[in-house]
Amino acid sequence: xxxxxxxxxxxxxxxxxxxxxxxxxxxxxxxxxxxxxxxxxxxxxxxxxxxxxxxxxxxxxxxxxxxxxxxxxxxxxxxxxxxxxxxxxxxxxxxxxxxxxxxxxxxxxxxxxxxxxxxxxxxxxxxxxxxxxxxxxxxxxxxxxxxxxxxxxxxxxxxxxxxxxxxxxxxxxxxxxxxxxxxxxxxxxxxxxxxxxxxxxxxxxxxxxxxxxxxxxxxxxxxxxxxxxxxxxxxxxxxxxxxxxxxxxxxxxxxxxxxxxxxxxxxxxxxxxxxxxxxxxxxxxxxxxxxx
Amino acid sequence: xxxxxxxxxxxxxxxxxxxxxxxxxxxxxxxxxxxxxxxxxxxxxxxxxxxxxxxxxxxxxxxxxxxxxxxxxxxxxxxxxxxxxxxxxxxxxxxxxxxxxxxxxxxxxxxxxxxxxxxxxxxxxxxxxxxxxxxxxxxxxxxxxxxxxxxxxxxxxxxxxxxxxxxxxxxxxxxxxxxxxxxxxxxxxxxxxxxxxxxxxxxxxxxxxxxxxxxxxxxxxxxxxxxxxxxxxxxxxxxxxxxxxxxxxxxxxxxxxxxxxxxxxxxxxxxxxxxxxxxxxxxxxxxxxxxxxxxxxxxxxxxxxxxxxxxxxxxxxxxxxxxxxxxxxxxxxxx
Numbered sequence: 001x002x003x004x005x006x007x008x009x010x011x012x013x014x015x016x017x018x019x020x021x022x023x024x025x026x027x028x029x030x031x032x033x034x035x036x037x038x039x040x041x042x043x044x045x046x047x048x049x050x051x052x053x054x055x056x057x058x059x060x061x062x063x064x065x066x067x068x069x070x071x072x073x074x075x076x077x078x079x080x081x082x083x084x085x086x087x088x089x090x091x092x093x094x095x096x097x098x099x100x101x102x103x104x105x106x107x108x109x110x111x112x113x114x115x116x117x118x119x120x121x122x123x124x125x126x127x128x129x130x131x132x133x134x135x136x137x138x139x140x141x142x143x144x145x146x147x148x149x150x151x152x153x154x155x156x157x158x159x160x161x162x163x164x165x166x167x168x169x170x171x172x173x174x175x176x177x178x179x180x181x182x183x184x185x186x187x188x189x190x191x192x193x194x195x196x197x198x199x200x201x202x203x204x205x206x207x208x209x210x211x212x213x214x215x216x217x218x219x220x221x222x223x224x225x226x227x228x229x230x231x232x233x234x235x236x237x238x239x240x241x242x243x244x245x246x247x248x249x250x251x252x253x254x255x256x257x258x259x260x261x262x263x264x265x266x267x268x269x270x271x272x273x274x275x276x277x278x279x280x281x282x283x284x285x286x287x288x289x290x291x292x
Numbered sequence: 293x294x295x296x297x298x299x300x301x302x303x304x305x306x307x308x309x310x311x312x313x314x315x316x317x318x319x320x321x322x323x324x325x326x327x328x329x330x331x332x333x334x335x336x337x338x339x340x341x342x343x344x345x346x347x348x349x350x351x352x353x354x355x356x357x358x359x360x361x362x363x364x365x366x367x368x369x370x371x372x373x374x375x376x377x378x379x380x381x382x383x384x385x386x387x388x389x390x391x392x393x394x395x396x397x398x399x400x401x402x403x404x405x406x407x408x409x410x411x412x413x414x415x416x417x418x419x420x421x422x423x424x425x426x427x428x429x430x431x432x433x434x435x436x437x438x439x440x441x442x443x444x445x446x447x448x449x450x451x452x453x454x455x456x457x458x459x460x461x462x463x464x465x466x467x468x469x470x471x472x473x474x475x476x477x478x479x480x481x482x483x484x485x486x487x488x489x490x491x492x493x494x495x496x497x498x499x500x501x502x503x504x505x506x507x508x509x510x511x512x513x514x515x516x517x518x519x520x521x522x523x524x525x526x527x528x529x530x531x532x533x534x535x536x537x538x539x540x541x542x543x544x545x546x547x548x549x550x551x552x553x554x555x556x557x558x559x560x561x562x563x564x565x566x567x568x569x570x571x572x573x574x575x576x577x578x579x580x581x582x583x584x585x586x587x588x589x590x591x592x593x594x595x596x597x598x599x600x601x602x603x604x605x606x607x608x609x610x611x612x613x614x615x616x617x618x619x620x621x622x623x624x625x626x627x
Binding site: 055057060085088089090093094096097098101102103104105106107112115116119120151153154164167 | 418523524525527528529530531532533534543546547620621622623626
């Protein structure tokens with residue numbers, strides 16, 4: 001395997017709000033360049049804490065207590081702030097969850113889409129605008145000129161998410177964190193957006209971390225998957241391995257809980273409470289090393 | 293579409309003015325106090341009083357009186373002031389500019405100071421400075437304009453007499469101004485001696501009226517800024533490498549101005565109302581000061597004229613605010 005673009009080792013975090021309650025428990029992760037990793041878990045599992053740590057936007061109430069985040073050979077926990085600002089938003093970009101609040105309602109798309117190119121790459125306005133038009137074409141927007149001059153409210157949710165994807169790829173980042181990028185969208189649009197991200201990722205050779213609670217998303221576009229529960233990694237491996245031959249009972253229960261289109265009328269099977277209780281006890285007892 | 297909305301608002305404004313005219317006319321005749329009894333010298337005969345009553349048209353019925361007044365008012369004739377013996381329109385024309393200059397100066401001061409405090413407060417979010425700003429601002433919110441006026445008189449008029457206490461322009465300064473808008477005209481004609489004297493006279497009234505408004509603007513704008521700063525687009529802009537100042541000024545401010553404008557408009561009408569008492573305290577020759585005299589003297593034509601002028605100002609402010617809100621909101625501007 002080539003040198004990973006991202007390696008997270010023994011990363012732990014606590015919440016100062018909940019009296020030092022652990023949020024991450026010795027999380028290990030690895031991501032190869034150009035690879036798509038699904039970061040899966042229920043709410044509170046710690047997936048968005050990892051995403052925020054990767055972008056340097058952790059809330060003040062969350063504190064990293066141990067471990068390392070190595071991105072492109074650099075330890076993000078020890079770099080000076082100035083060097084970090086060169087990485088966050090430039091080498092690591094974000095595709096946000098809610099396209100409705102992620103664009104400034106008061107600024108035209110052409111301004112928001114060219115911000116990074118003008119400020120980070122120091123491109124003059126004309127060049128930045130030309131590049132932005134290319135990007136809009138790349139995310140399959142048919143009338144880029146109209147979209148460039150539009151305000152966000154004049155675009156549909158799917159269109160806005162395309163604009164945000166274009167913005168994320170604008171600076172050719174080495175890694176993109178996609179924070180539940182399809183949760184706020186219509187089901188019919190979700191699939192298009194996922195395929196779009198996957199296509200761009202392959203074309204640009206960008207590594208992508210998909211933060212999601214949806215195993216369906218993982219099955220569609222992720223090479224590998226890491227399953228989190230209560231801040232601990234439960235299972236990790238290639239998508240085929242984990243979804244095809246799950247080792248952990250929680251993983252098996254989660255897969256079984258998904259809708260089964262091959263058996264209509266079977267209903268949804270919630271994850272049995274016994275499994276969750278057992279898991280909670282395991283994680284607490286071993287502090288993030290289940291099976292240890 | 294905007295033009296149509298403006299036309300609608302103007303039509304509504306006319307209806308409002310007509311309503312104000314009717315209500316004021318009726319109220320003034322219902323409340324006790326007879327203008328004639330304020331004018332006559334003791335010992336005047338019944339015949340003299342009747343003649344005076346007939347002279348001012350106060351002998352007819354209520355409907356007749358209103359008919360006469362409304363017909364003249366439509367022609368732009370608001371009658372003759374009973375106490376000043378001068379044409380009401382002429383008197384208002386002389387006094388109104390002084391009040392407008394005072395109110396607009398107070399508004400400008402409040403917008404600049406309140407805006408500055410709000411931006412600093414938003415930048416200092418969750419620091420000790422924010423708590424200090426909130427505490428001081430709360431104090432300023434609680435102190436009304438006339439208390440400021442009296443405190444300022446004591447401070448800069450008596451304890452530390454550095455500012456003129458009363459009036460608009462020192463009599464020793466020959467103004468030579470053509471328009472009644474002294475402040476604007478002196479600046480345009482580069483008469484800095486006149487401008488400086490006017491500014492000195494304006495300082496205390498402007499502070500009295502402007503400080504409470506500044507506190508309101510600071511409070512509302514800071515809240516709107518903080519709300520905007522919590523949005524995802526700010527997070528993305530931060531990732532683009534924008535400085536905190538730029539985040540506040542370029543990204544958050546444009547979305548925070550709308551809600552602040554609406555409230556500032558309402559508060560500005562309160563400020564106009566406040567000119568009545570503040571102009572009185574500083575003997576400032578505006579319409580607010582004159583309104584008190586007009587009421588004391590039961591000067592019916594003058595009161596009616598004054599109330600209509602105030603009504604026009606209030607309506608104009610409301611229309612202006614509505615237009616500005618549209619201007620600052622692309623959602624409303626582009627449908």
